[in-house]
Amino acid sequence: MVSPAPTIRVQREDFDLQTEVDRLKKAAPGVGAIVTFSGLCRDEGGTLAALELEHYPGMAEAEMARIAELAIERFGLLGLTAIHRFGKIAARENIVLVIAAAPHRQAAFDGASFVMDYLKTSAPFWKREHGSDGSDGDWVSAKDADDAARDKWK
Template sequence: MQAEPFDVAEEIARLSAETAGRAGAVVTFTGLCRDEGGRLTALELEHYPGMAEAEIARVVEEARDRWPLSGVRVVHRHGRVAPGDGIVLVLTASAHRTAAFEAASFLMDYLKTCAPFWKREHLADGSVGGWVEATAADDAAAGRWEG
């Protein structure tokens, strides 16, 4: 959890160095703030400190139990994020690409639907919009990992 922007290249280099010789693939997902067709000027991300980190650590361990990962890194921002800025970064490393892709997808599906974050829209007209909920498509994507 951090308020400041993350450096994708630096995070990839760090994970690649940590997993050198063991990883044959590093999968990277970066979630960006959209402007929703010019409607938004920012997203405000709130979380409960301690709880959010513990939940992310828990789901990272679940990913490690499901797939043979040699490394995982999840970076999630909080505070005000402008369109074009990174909100979340998920990196997974494994000996083979399939495990790395599946684990990254699993982690993002969890973060999108279940992680203890709340997003509020700041609108171009200067008003503050509502809280953003996960969509039915997000819930359906997360549902494939159950069972």
């Protein structure tokens, strides 16, 4: 059986979750479960106005595709979509979307978690905070908890 090609996009504009789910359902026959993860820009209790996301063009898409293909193979996914935004993203707006489609729920849950755990640590994206007081914060550092989440899949 030929593995399905994942849908990978890095884009400035927002995405629509339902449109992406519908697109994946049409492209992946035999689906019995779809799991979605939509990551949002937190407002950090009202102190954060936005995140500025930068990426390494070409390399970001290639790494996302590599991670997606690993997930498809490992969990027997019937389809996978991964979209990551860049630019200045306001609090409560979408940043990332992962949709995993599988014959059964556990594979879909595991596939989506696997992709997110690797995206957080392996894909070349950088975040800078912008405070609600107008200040520009620091670039966000990698977190040990993200590495630990990724390492559970090894």
